[in-house]
Amino acid sequence: MQKNFKNMIDNNIAIKVDNVSKKFCKRLRYSIAYGLTDISKKILGISIESQKLRKNEFWALDDISFELKKGETLGIIGPNGAGKTTLLKLLSGIIMPDKGKIEVNGRVGALIELGAGFHPLLTGRENIYINGAILGMSKKEIDKKFDSIVDFADIGDFLDMPVKSYSSGMFVRLGFAVAIHSEPDILLIDEVLAVGDMNFRRKCYQRMLDLKKEKKTIVFVSHNLLLIKKLCQKSMLLDQGKMVFYDNTVLTVNNYISLQENRFSKEPLNGYRWGTGEAKIEYVKLSNIDNIVTDTFYNGENICITLGYNASKKIENPIFWICITDDEDNKISGTTTMQENVIIPYIMGKGEIKCIFKNISLCPGIYYIIAGIYGEDGEEPYDRFGRIAKFRIIEKTNQPLNPNFTGIFRPEVKWLTQDK
Amino acid sequence: MNYNQTKVYLPLSQQKINLFILWKQMFCELIKSREIIWRLFLRDFIAGYKQSLLGFLWVIIMPLIMVASFIFLNRSGILNIGKTEIPYPVFALVGLSIWQLFASGLVSCTNSIVTSGGLITKINFPKESLVFSSIAQSLLEFTIRIAFLVIVFIVFNVYPSWKIIFLPLILIPLLLFTLGLGFLFSLLNVVIRDIANFVSLFVTFLLFITPVLYPQPSSRLFVIINKFNLPGILTTSARDIVITGSIPQLTSFIYASTLCLFIFVICWTIFHIVEPIVAEKF
Numbered sequence: 241m242q243k244n245f246k247n248m249i250d251n252n253i254a255i256k257v258d259n260v261s262k263k264f265c266k267r268l269r270y271s272i273a274y275g276l277t278d279i280s281k282k283i284l285g286i287s288i289e290s291q292k293l294r295k296n297e298f299w300a301l302d303d304i305s306f307e308l309k310k311g312e313t314l315g316i317i318g319p320n321g322a323g324k325t326t327l328l329k330l331l332s333g334i335i336m337p338d339k340g341k342i343e344v345n346g347r348v349g350a351l352i353e354l355g356a357g358f359h360p361l362l363t364g365r366e367n368i369y370i371n372g373a374i375l376g377m378s379k380k381e382i383d384k385k386f387d388s389i390v391d392f393a394d395i396g397d398f399l400d401m402p403v404k405s406y407s408s409g410m411f412v413r414l415g416f417a418v419a420i421h422s423e424p425d426i427l428l429i430d431e432v433l434a435v436g437d438m439n440f441r442r443k444c445y446q447r448m449l450d451l452k453k454e455k456k457t458i459v460f461v462s463h464n465l466l467l468i469k470k471l472c473q474k475s476m477l478l479d480q481g482k483m484v485f486y487d488n489t490v491l492t493v494n495n496y497i498s499l500q501e502n503r504f505s506k507e508p509l510n511g512y513r514w515g516t517g518e519a520k521i522e523y524v525k526l527s528n529i530d531n532i533v534t535d536t537f538y539n540g541e542n543i544c545i546t547l548g549y550n551a552s553k554k555i556e557n558p559i560f561w562i563c564i565t566d567d568e569d570n571k572i573s574g575t576t577t578m579q580e581n582v583i584i585p586y587i588m589g590k591g592e593i594k595c596i597f598k599n600i601s602l603c604p605g606i607y608y609i610i611a612g613i614y615g616e617d618g619e620e621p622y623d624r625f626g627r628i629a630k631f632r633i634i635e636k637t638n639q640p641l642n643p644n645f646t647g648i649f650r651p652e653v654k655w656l657t658q659d660k
Numbered sequence: 661m662n663y664n665q666t667k668v669y670l671p672l673s674q675q676k677i678n679l680f681i682l683w684k685q686m687f688c689e690l691i692k693s694r695e696i697i698w699r700l701f702l703r704d705f706i707a708g709y710k711q712s713l714l715g716f717l718w719v720i721i722m723p724l725i726m727v728a729s730f731i732f733l734n735r736s737g738i739l740n741i742g743k744t745e746i747p748y749p750v751f752a753l754v755g756l757s758i759w760q761l762f763a764s765g766l767v768s769c770t771n772s773i774v775t776s777g778g779l780i781t782k783i784n785f786p787k788e789s790l791v792f793s794s795i796a797q798s799l800l801e802f803t804i805r806i807a808f809l810v811i812v813f814i815v816f817n818v819y820p821s822w823k824i825i826f827l828p829l830i831l832i833p834l835l836l837f838t839l840g841l842g843f844l845f846s847l848l849n850v851v852i853r854d855i856a857n858f859v860s861l862f863v864t865f866l867l868f869i870t871p872v873l874y875p876q877p878s879s880r881l882f883v884i885i886n887k888f889n890l891p892g893i894l895t896t897s898a899r900d901i902v903i904t905g906s907i908p909q910l911t912s913f914i915y916a917s918t919l920c921l922f923i924f925v926i927c928w929t930i931f932h933i934v935e936p937i938v939a940e941k942f
Contacts, residue, residue, distance in 0.1 A: 264940075275851040275941040278672075282937075283930050288673040333669055333784040335940040342669040348784070356782035361707045373699035374785050 253345060254426050254457040255308040255331060260340035262301040262326055263293060270296045290338040300326045302481045303340075310346075310425075311455035315472035315489055317465065317496050319503075322478035324461045328352055328428045331459060346457070349375065349424025354415030354432050360404035364395055367403050368418055375422040385421045392443070393417035412436055420447055426457045433462075445471075465493050466646075501606060501632070511627040519551035519558065519587060519613045519622035524629045526609075535629070538636045539604065539650055543597045545629075547611055554588045555622065561612040562595050564602075569626070572607070572648060573597070578618070601651040602633045672937055679929070686788075686932050693786040700793035705800065719801045720808045723756040730873050741874045746903060747816045755872035755899045757805040761831065762838050762891045763863040765798035769842025770859045774849050777942050787935050788928075791842050795835065821905025830901050833917035834894040840920070840927035847934055850941050871896055890916050 265271035274294060281288050293299070301323045308314050316324045329335045330342060332350035357371045368389055372382040382389075390399055393414040398406060406414070412435045420427075433444050448471060451458060462468050468475060468489060475492035477485040477499070485495040525546040527533045537543055545562055563574030575595065577584060584593075609631070612624035709715040727749055733739040734748075744751040772794040773780065773787060780787060813819060849855040869885060870892035871877070886892050897913040900906060907913050 271941070272851055278937060279847065279851065279934050279941075282672060282934055285677070288671075290671045290673050329781075329939075330669065333667060333936075334781065336669055336672055336936045338671050340671070343666055344669070345666045348667075350783065353778075353782045357779045359703050359707050361710045362703060366703070366706065370699045370703050373696045374779065374783055376785070378695055 251345070252309050253307055253343075254310045254312070255306075255345070255459070256341075256343040257304055257306050257331075258341045258343075260301060260304045260330060260337045260342055261299055262323075262330060262335065263290075263297045263338050264300045264326075265294075265297050267296045270294075299481050301330070301478075304483050305340075306476065306483070306486060308457060308459070310457055311452075312474065313452055313458040313460065313472040315468040315475035315492070316459065316461045316478060317463070317468060317475060317492065318478035318484075319500070321480070323481045324478055325352065325430055327478070328430055328459065328461060331426075332428055344426065346425030347376070347423070348426045348428065349419055349422050350428040350430075351416065351419050351432050352428070352430045354412045354419065354435075355403075356415070358403050358411070358415065361402050363402055364390075364393075364399045364406070364414055367414070371415070371418045372422065375419060377422050389414075389417045389421050392420070392447075394440075409436055409440065413440055416440075416444060420451075424456070426459070427451060428459045430461045431463060465496070469493060497605075511625055513623065513625045515612070515621040515623040517623065518553055519549055519555055521547055521611050521613065521623050521625050521628065522550050522590070523548040524609065524611060526629055526631055536632045536634060537600060539602060539633050540599050540636065540652060543600050543631065545595045545597070545609065545611075547593050547595075548590070549587065549593065549613060549623075550590045551587045551622075554586055555613075555615070556586045557616045558584055558587050558622070559614040559616070559618055560584070560593055560595075561610075561614060561624075563610040564597070565608045565610060565627075566648060567606050567608070569608070571610075572602070574610075576614075576618075599652075600633065601649060603648055603650045604633050604635050605648075606630060606632055677933065682929065682932065683925075686928065689786050690788065690792070693789045693792075696785060696789040697793045697796065700789055701796045701800075704793065704797050708797075716801075716804055719804045723753055723760060723805065726756060726873070727752045739874075742877070744875050746818050750812055750816050750818050751875075751899075751903065752873050753809060753812055754902050755895060757802065757809060758831070758834070758898045759867060759870070759872045759891075759895045760805065761798055761802045762834055762895065763867065764801065765795050765835075765838040766842055766845070766863055767856075767860050768794040768798060769838065770845040770849050770856055772842070773846040773938065774853065774856070777850075780939050781942050787938060788843075788931065791839065791846055791931070795839055795842065798838075799835075820902045823905040824902050826901055827898060830894075830898045830907075833913075833920040834891065834898065836924035837890055837894065837920040840924035843927040843931040847931060847938065850938055866891060872899070887912070890919065894920070 265274055274297075278288055304327065306314075316327065318324055326335070328350060329352065330337055331344060332348050332352070333344070334350070334352075355367075355371070357374045358367045359370065362370070368386065369379070369382055373379075377385075393410070393416075395406070395410050395414055398410060403411065403414075412432070416432070416436075427448075429448075433441055436444065445467070448458065448460075452471070458471070460468065460471055472489050474487065475489040476483055477492050477496050479499060484499070485492050525533055525548070526535055526537075527544045527546065528537060529542045529544075531544070547560065547562070551558075559576050559578045561574065561576045564572045566572055577593075607630065608627045609629045610624070610626045611628050613622040614620075614624075615622065709718075712718070714721070730739065730741065730752060731748065734741045741748065769791050772790040776790050779785075845855050845859055849859075866889065867873070869882075870889055871886070872892075872895060876882075876886075876896070893909065893912050893916045897907045897909065900908060
């Protein structure tokens with residue numbers, strides 16, 4: 241429920257969140273029962289005990305407090321299910337908190353799902369007016385901005401066709417265009433821009449920068465850490481409903497990465513493996529330049545990978561393959577014995593083979609290894625083992641995790657300055 | 661609309677309710693959301709018949725079929741409808757058209773919130789507008805039926821009383837009653853989806869115990885039951901105004917109208933209080 245408090249909070253503050261918690265129910269049956277009791281209690285004027293958890297309930301958000309000044313941009317990051325969207329829904333007033341208090345100062349535009357109000361049978365033109373009205377625009381306002389909306393959405397001839405014939409990209413573009421033209425003072429953006437193509441994303445990004453310049457307040461949820469870093473001064477890290485970290489974006493992103501890394505190191509590798517099985521990789525060992533077994537390397541160090549294999553029959557001219565991948569299984573660097581002109585006449589029984597990646601030049605992060613044994617023809621593997629091992633690259637001089645590097649490749653870099 | 665206002669969101673349990681402030685708020689919000697109501701109304705109006713062959717004919721087909729089957733049952737001697745002052749088809753069609761305003765209005769109001777679930781969980785907007793636009797839809801269908809009735813009157817060479825001009829006034833209590841129940845059921849329907857089925861069953865049942873498709877019988881049981889049949893009283897009163905120009909059960913009508921006003925205000929208030937927690941109950 242909205243109540244108007246005049247000048248209750250400092251005019252400079254756009255959003256004030258005080259110890260806000262929100263609970264959800266895990267079971268449908270219970271949520272029906274709770275829904276009914278809540279509604280009837282409310283009607284009868286009996287107070288609802290929203291402070292305590294009932295059976296099968298959990299805190300989707302737990303004791304969140306923060307303040308956002310006008311013109312500030314806040315990023316919200318966190319793993320799936322951290323409560324990011326829930327927080328946005330609370331800020332936009334779609335759902336009410338169970339504890340605490342939220343004060344919002346200004347017209348709010350929430351982009352939680354683009355084109356949420358679109359009717360598939362109606363044309364783009366008709367939907368612009370409907371969606372605009374739902375977002376709080378008057379007909380005059382929409383008339384005035386109509387061309388600009390159509391221009392931004394870039395849907396061309398499709399304007400007068402039913403929305404159901406739109407591609408998902410067009411749908412999202414139109415949704416974003418309408419929402420952004422409702423001229424909110426406070427813009428809440430959920431991870432909605434991921435659908436559009438590159439051009440559109442660039443346009444959205446540009447528009448957000450413009451809004452930033454216009455001193456609009458933006459709350460931005462995204463998994464795109466680079467974008468968050470570019471757009472937001474301050475960021476909040478949510479994890480399992482709790483605010484884990486709230487500070488400068490660079491620091492928050494660092495925290496997020498180390499949180500994800502900690503989870504990773506606890507997670508099993510879940511390697512996938514196939515092959516005829518006539519020869520098998522039995523173990524893999526990573527060691528550093530001093531021959532010490534480790535999984536953490538400094539950037540620039542040598543990585544020595546030892547494969548232990550077992551061939552059940554005599555295999556002539558086998559080819560060994562090792563490849564480094566990132567955490568999305570993109571291959572970064574691979575090598576085979578054949579490529580390096582190493583000829584192995586045959587293998588039989590147990591044995592070991594070593595491969596040294598010299599002066600590894602990678603950005604800090606987690607990397608994985610794929611290994612394989614192939615026959616002469618290099619087609620059907622005897623054994624191919626994805627994610628057989630993983631290792632961590634850290635920076636020698638810098639703080640252990642510095643996500644400010646762009647890209648993956650990081651050779652030794654020197655900057656030279658010269659005065660003229 | 662003044663957007664530069666501070667909104668405060670509190671847990672429902674901490675919100676204090678002052679009825680007069682609340683009523684003022686509800687009224688202001690209704691005025692503010694007229695644009696949304698209009699757009700939602702247009703949306704349903706355009707979309708509703710876009711992919712249908714017969715389009716708006718459906719609005720008159722249903723009562724036609726209903727009346728035709730009753731005529732058939734009467735002719736074949738299964739039912740004995742009894743004598744009506746004016747030709748039976750006219751009598752039944754007038755009554756049924758008014759009844760449908762209540763019946764289809766209630767059903768569509770009940771479903772209004774649930775069918776817009778995607779919208780409600782994504783955008784914060786006054787949810788009353790969904791219910792109001794549903795009733796507007798039913799009003800439009802009613803108008804179409806009235807236009808059709810004009811043809812029926814001409815065909816049967818029967819003319820309504822001049823007091824038909826009071827019809828809009830007489831219909832107000834029925835509309836308020838429909839809206840009131842619609843508010844309540846649309847909320848409940850969010851939590852328990854059975855409500856929608858229950859409502860459509862309920863209005864069908866009510867139709868058969870209401871003297872709409874047949875003249876008022878004199879059996880004591882029937883009279884007693886229909887003393888409590890609010891939509892029945894309101895519908896027959898409106899029909900009688902059209903056909904005879906008088907309301908035989910005027911006192912009942914006045915009582916029923918007052919009751920409807922109360923039901924409307926209470927249910928709307930309930931709706932407005934509960935509205936903020938609707939989105940999370942989906």
